[in-house]
Amino acid sequence: MTVGHDAIDENGARFAFTDRWGGVSAVPYEELNLGGAVGDDPAAVTANRAIAAKSLGLDPARVVWMNQVHGRDVAVVEGPWGEGPVPSVDAVVTARPGLALAVLTADCVPVLLADPVAGVAGAAHAGRPGMVAGVVPATVAAMVALGARPERITARTGPSVCGGCYEVPDTMRSEVAAVEPAARATTRRGTPAVDVAAGVHAQLARLGVTDRQDAGVCTLESADHFSYRRDRTTGRLAGYVWIERPDGPGREET
Template sequence: MIGQRFDANGAHFAFTDRWGGVSAVPYVELNLGGAVGDDPEAVRTNRSRAAGALGLDPARVVWMNQVHGADVAEVEGPWDGDAIPSVDALATSRSGLALAVLTADCVPVLLADPVAKVASAAHAGRPGMVAGVVPAAVAAMVELGADPARIVARTGPAVCGRCYEVPEAMRAEVAAVEPAAWAETSWGTPAVDVAAGVRAQLERLGVRDVEDAGVCTLESRDHYSYRRDRTTGRLAGYVWLD
């Protein structure tokens, strides 16, 4: 259920795998995405189970409608009813709130400054990485009092550069914005490494404590992959502060 968890001086980071939930085929088992065609009651149960496994109150987990952009919403508490913003990053200075990001190949980016008590969760797919969602998330954190030199960054399971095949023209377009994302598949064709691009962006911003989950979603049957399966569930990354 909780595939990986990291803790750092009162900041907590976690990434789910696909097991331990109640969703039926093709979303088996722990689908946490509410907009992929799964039974809404199954998604609610799965979100409650995942939160419980982390010791979180499901009502204090904050989600977003992800649109592959670079907008950031500041979070002061759970959203009012269905008023969930269409953004690709959340930032908060409120302890006790968990920020969540959904992925199934894109890079989930979890950030926290344990000293300033500021956290952010970002959804960095190829378009979002190019648009600058990660720099936007860090900028939002700085506005709330964070220092990039203190930020702890964890990136979760995502399709790797050896597997993310794209047309040559797309690779060139991405690399023109972020050269570190230039990649080649294991079979020798053009590819994009979004996680490498995210790491490079963080390093340029002064974030030094960066670790990757080391899991390729396309290669791992323990994780959801849209590129592999098309109709599938979504994983979640969570970040919160004591």
């Protein structure tokens, strides 16, 4: 398994994106499927989530997941959901150190955000509908409400389908571009396309978020990543963000 992660700065903001390898799921979800609503064996998903979390030094029980619905709703979280229902939202934000936020994707753009000075983190699921609806600006606004400042936010976007591969009807491209011109794209074959990651980064730039990086990996082109557009029935990747505590990211607070 390759789980990319690194310390962004001395204040402890951490970001990670998974690939598809190193888990226990069988075909067609092989191997590290982290999505619980794609038809995979629930026991395998639970095992995979534990494998990924422990590789990052996280307590699997302190990772917050979402029921993603391609909208713009944001939940402010202070701890794991426990036995209650997982809310239908496409972004979560927290000011709790050591609480990891997770976002699932298989072509959509995983957006990870952190202001380590304020101790605020956010994770958003930005597919084409969510990007158009404004899930990323909504996430930044929720972080600001918790004390974050856009100029201090670090943003990382993970593997997603690129503008050269995400072919759409011309009418759809026009509708998206009317909301976010930066998302207008053309495939390598010269057909209409949408570049969701470019749209996300343009939105972040307008909000004043200057520290931005993209993984530069196209999920449709990469055999190391799940792609819904390529395979339809497949697993889900995950992006994780958290503010690490001095005593370690997964320990209980005192």
